[in-house]
Amino acid sequence: MTKVPVRPEMESFKPYSPGLSIDEIKKRYGLTRVIKMASNENPLGVSPVVRERLARAGALAFRYAQAGTPALTEALAAHLGVPQSCLVAGNGSDEIIDLLLRVVARPGVDNVVAFDPCFSIYGLQSRLCGVEFRQAPLNADFSFPLDALLDTADENTALVFVTNPDNPSGHACPARDLLALAGRLPARALLVVDEAYIDFADPLDEFSMLPHFRTLPNLVILRTFSKMYGLAGLRLGYGIMPQWLASLVLRVKLPFSVNILAEQAGLVALEDDVFLAETLRTVHEGRALLSQALADLDCTVHPSQANFLMFAPPMDAGILFEELLRRGIIIRPLASYGMPDRLRVSIGNRDENREFLATTTEVLREHNHHHP
Numbered sequence: 001m002t003k004v005p006v007r008p009e010m011e012s013f014k015p016y017s018p019g020l021s022i023d024e025i026k027k028r029y030g031l032t033r034v035i036k037m038a039s040n041e042n043p044l045g046v047s048p049v050v051r052e053r054l055a056r057a058g059a060l061a062f063r064y065a066q067a068g069t070p071a072l073t074e075a076l077a078a079h080l081g082v083p084q085s086c087l088v089a090g091n092g093s094d095e096i097i098d099l100l101l102r103v104v105a106r107p108g109v110d111n112v113v114a115f116d117p118c119f120s121i122y123g124l125q126s127r128l129c130g131v132e133f134r135q136a137p138l139n140a141d142f143s144f145p146l147d148a149l150l151d152t153a154d155e156n157t158a159l160v161f162v163t164n165p166d167n168p169s170g171h172a173c174p175a176r177d178l179l180a181l182a183g184r185l186p187a188r189a190l191l192v193v194d195e196a197y198i199d200f201a202d203p204l205d206e207f208s209m210l211p212h213f214r215t216l217p218n219l220v221i222l223r224t225f226s227k228m229y230g231l232a233g234l235r236l237g238y239g240i241m242p243q244w245l246a247s248l249v250l251r252v253k254l255p256f257s258v259n260i261l262a263e264q265a266g267l268v269a270l271e272d273d274v275f276l277a278e279t280l281r282t283v284h285e286g287r288a289l290l291s292q293a294l295a296d297l298d299c300t301v302h303p304s305q306a307n308f309l310m311f312a313p314p315m316d317a318g319i320l321f322e323e324l325l326r327r328g329i330i331i332r333p334l335a336s337y338g339m340p341d342r343l344r345v346s347i348g349n350r351d352e353n354r355e356f357l358a359t360t361t362e363v364l365r366e367h368n369h370h371h372p
Contacts, residue, residue, distance in 0.1 A: 170304025
């Protein structure tokens, strides 16, 4: 079959490569139980309140959702204290990232700036939109060199992405520093702060940009229901942005990208204070436990304000990852981030955390026995 001509740069794109699924790992290693601590999902799973709503809302699956998801954006406006006209809900915050690039950045003219490493979607969608993607390396301790980020921007910078708290390190930058950065950006540039993990930061107001939204005309905040709210599989996120920008984004956004079940789940998740409080308690306690225990195992553990920890083990990280996988525990290798000596583990529930630590201790003990 003759190939249809496409943009030549498409050949340089590589497909997303997910890790093995739980079922694949069970089959490969002959396991009956696998613990997944790799994707920063909610350690408590799905809220019982959300499950109940989804069971009842299933009967509505034959209906189209209302374009623009107004019921959810109205609820978000009340929850966040921002005008509804400044909110855009999407099929995960990934969709909002894609829309911002399509609406704001001029192909072949503008550029987009982020740190290195960063969320791969920033660069992927920039390139897909024909926009130059620039990066400023993080500091050695994974803190943000904001002056270097600023130096990477110029008069044609359309968007500056900052993930706060950052992934995969968990480092969080105080909001006052990002506030200063916003005031120094080139005139056309929007500061896009991806707050996917902000709910786990403590104290929240020290790190979140939400209290500053009304005073910064060039600020966009991204949020998601995937982490804190336990809805990763439903794909639901949103952007908080200036009204003029939200209006433009809604003009070109696919009208039914947020499905009716995701919207119903989001509506009740926002009000489920019991589940949210238990999630925070579980993550904060688990983060403290894993951080201390990994340090006791001679791992270098990086301070985190997210629902995961990045660490460097006292053995080959790739081997430790494989040995844990063989024993039914999935964590995240970071070679794709340019850090082959580090791993990332999501905070699990109490039993998962204990099993991860016990198995890691076992692997390290065996390694030390064979490599005294």
